[in-house]
Amino acid sequence: xxxxxxxxxxxxxxxxxxxxxxxxxxxxxxxxxxxxxxxxxxxxxxxxxxxxxxxxxxxxxxxxxxxxxxxxxxxxxxxxxxxxxxxxxxxxxxxxxxxxxxxxxxxxxxxxxxxxxxxxxxxxxxxxxxxxxxxxxxxxxxxxxxxxxxxxxxxxxxxxxxxx
Numbered sequence: 001x002x003x004x005x006x007x008x009x010x011x012x013x014x015x016x017x018x019x020x021x022x023x024x025x026x027x028x029x030x031x032x033x034x035x036x037x038x039x040x041x042x043x044x045x046x047x048x049x050x051x052x053x054x055x056x057x058x059x060x061x062x063x064x065x066x067x068x069x070x071x072x073x074x075x076x077x078x079x080x081x082x083x084x085x086x087x088x089x090x091x092x093x094x095x096x097x098x099x100x101x102x103x104x105x106x107x108x109x110x111x112x113x114x115x116x117x118x119x120x121x122x123x124x125x126x127x128x129x130x131x132x133x134x135x136x137x138x139x140x141x142x143x144x145x146x147x148x149x150x151x152x153x154x155x156x157x158x159x160x161x162x163x164x
Contacts (some may be wrong), residue, residue, distance in 0.1 A: 008060065012056065012057065012060050012061075015056060016053045016056060016057065019049045019052050019053050019056075020049055020053075022049065023045070024045045024048070027039070027045060027048040027049055027052065028048070030052055031048060031051075031052060034052060034055055034056075035055075078131060098153075099118045099153075100118065101118055101119065101120060102117065102118060102119075103117070103118040104116070104117050104118075105117075105118070105123075105133075105151045105153075107140075107150065107151050107152070109140055109141060114140055116133070116136050116151070122135075123135075123136050125139065125140070132147055133147025133148055133150070133151060133153075134146060134147035134148075134150075135147070137150035137151070
């Protein structure tokens with residue numbers, strides 16, 4: 001009689017699925033085991049689970065190449081990677097979808113009204129240009145914010161049940 005071995009991909013799939021159901025204590029223990037150091041305190045349960053899942057998959061199936069990491073970094077900074085040809089355009093990350101050129105976003109913060117204009121290069125606030133709404137929100141508040149959330153362009157998930 002031959003013994004059948006479990007498929008490694010199925011085992012990985014089960015391990016990743018278990019992470020999504022694990023509590024924070026279990027995830028922190030898994031982090032210590034995998035990375036050989038304590039998990040950063042500021043990471044949420046969801047983010048810990050995602051990072052662990054990525055690391056497990058990368059270890060089992062292979063990680064990104066150095067060139068791929070460089071290309072992703074360039075895209076994140078809004079630059080065009082050298083090796084991407086004309087058939088692979090770099091997506092714009094500066095303007096959230098639905099904002100038209102010339103639109104004015106208004107937000108009151110600490111008793112002061114702030115107006116931001118959408119321009120082709122990004123955004124203008126108080127005569128200065130910014131590449132992203134998050135940069136504008138940081139300039140206004142002095143802290144790190146999601147720009148779209150700060151200006152009310154995203155909605156928090158509703159906790160109310162919808163009535164049909």
